[in-house]
Amino acid sequence: MLHHIPLPQIQNIMSLTPTDQDQITNINPSGELHVIVGPMFAGKTTALLRRIKSEATNGRNIAMIKSNKDTRYAIDSVVTHDGTKYPCWALPDLLSFKQKLGEEAYGKVDVIGIDEAQFFDDLYEFCCKAADHDGKTVVVAGLDGDYLRRNFGPVLDIVPLADTVTKLTARCELCGKKAHFTFRKTNETKTELIGGADMYMPVCRQHYVNGHIVKKPVV
Ligand SMILES: Nc1ncnc2c1ncn2[C@@H]1O[C@H](COP(=O)(O)OP(=O)(O)O)[C@@H](O)[C@H]1O
Ligand SMILES: Cc1cn([C@H]2C[C@H](O)[C@@H](COP(=O)(O)O)O2)c(=O)[nH]c1=O
Numbered sequence: 001m002l003h004h005i006p007l008p009q010i011q012n013i014m015s016l017t018p019t020d021q022d023q024i025t026n027i028n029p030s031g032e033l034h035v036i037v038g039p040m041f042a043g044k045t046t047a048l049l050r051r052i053k054s055e056a057t058n059g060r061n062i063a064m065i066k067s068n069k070d071t072r073y074a075i076d077s078v079v080t081h082d083g084t085k086y087p088c089w090a091l092p093d094l095l096s097f098k099q100k101l102g103e104e105a106y107g108k109v110d111v112i113g114i115d116e117a118q119f120f121d122d123l124y125e126f127c128c129k130a131a132d133h134d135g136k137t138v139v140v141a142g143l144d145g146d147y148l149r150r151n152f153g154p155v156l157d158i159v160p161l162a163d164t165v166t167k168l169t170a171r172c173e174l175c176g177k178k179a180h181f182t183f184r185k186t187n188e189t190k191t192e193l194i195g196g197a198d199m200y201m202p203v204c205r206q207h208y209v210n211g212h213i214v215k216k217p218v219v
Contacts, residue, residue, distance in 0.1 A: 031131035037144035038168035039182040041202045044141040045080045052113045060110035064088035067119035078115045094126035117142030118153035147184035170202030181208040
């Protein structure tokens with residue numbers, strides 16, 4: 001927003017020659033941010049891996065990260081519900097990634113994939129820095145909503161930063177229609193509860209609402 005820039009600086013920017021503008025472009029190479037959301041089983045990780053593999057095929061240097069809270073199928077791999085795997089860094093936070101990888105190696109990374117983004121509190125700061133200032137292409141996959149359809153972590157906060165946002169759907173396990181929501185099958189009420197088909201199922205709107213009516217305790 002222009003009102004954050006003092007007027008003299010705005011005038012300076014507007015009077016730049018094309019050569020000056022090229023230099024600015026080189027100082028701050030332009031990155032990208034792509035966000036993939038949807039309920040569990042919608043194919044978010046599958047879409048993330050598809051994109052990452054295609055970037056790798058085009059010769060780009062990849063770093064894949066997932067939250068270390070997700071210990072379901074493997075510790076050091078991103079794994080889809082149908083078993084496709086990709087090696088990754090399993091981390092507690094994102095901002096320490098550059099330091100962990102090393103400045104030089106980080107500089108060589110072109111594309112950063114992030115899975116289970118709902119678990120990273122520093123997602124917004126990391127995406128801002130990586131895409132706006134470090135010129136990285138960042139592809140983020142995560143749940144937009146929790147089992148009660150509330151915002152889950154900071155995933156929706158990064159939508160205003162994004163080049164593209166894709167909301168995927170699964171198949172309702174009860175009727176086969178498009179599923180937009182994740183139903184928790186247990187009575188556990190904490191927001192974060194790691195699990196797969198043993199604890200969750202994707203459902204359509206009708207079965208989400210009916211399921212909650214059925215689950216309400218009789219008083
Ligand atoms: N009810 C369902 N609807 C859609 N896919 C399902 C369902 N149950 C299991 N799957 C499997 O899950 C895969 C998607 O897994 P994944 O990419 O890990 O999803 P997400 O990351 O969104 O949880 C599908 O290709 C399919 O094989
Ligand atoms: C809805 C919901 C999910 N979780 C957990 C369950 C899984 O471990 C992940 C989501 O994995 P997926 O790759 O999208 O299948 O999140 C949770 O902790 N709380 C919830 O409300």
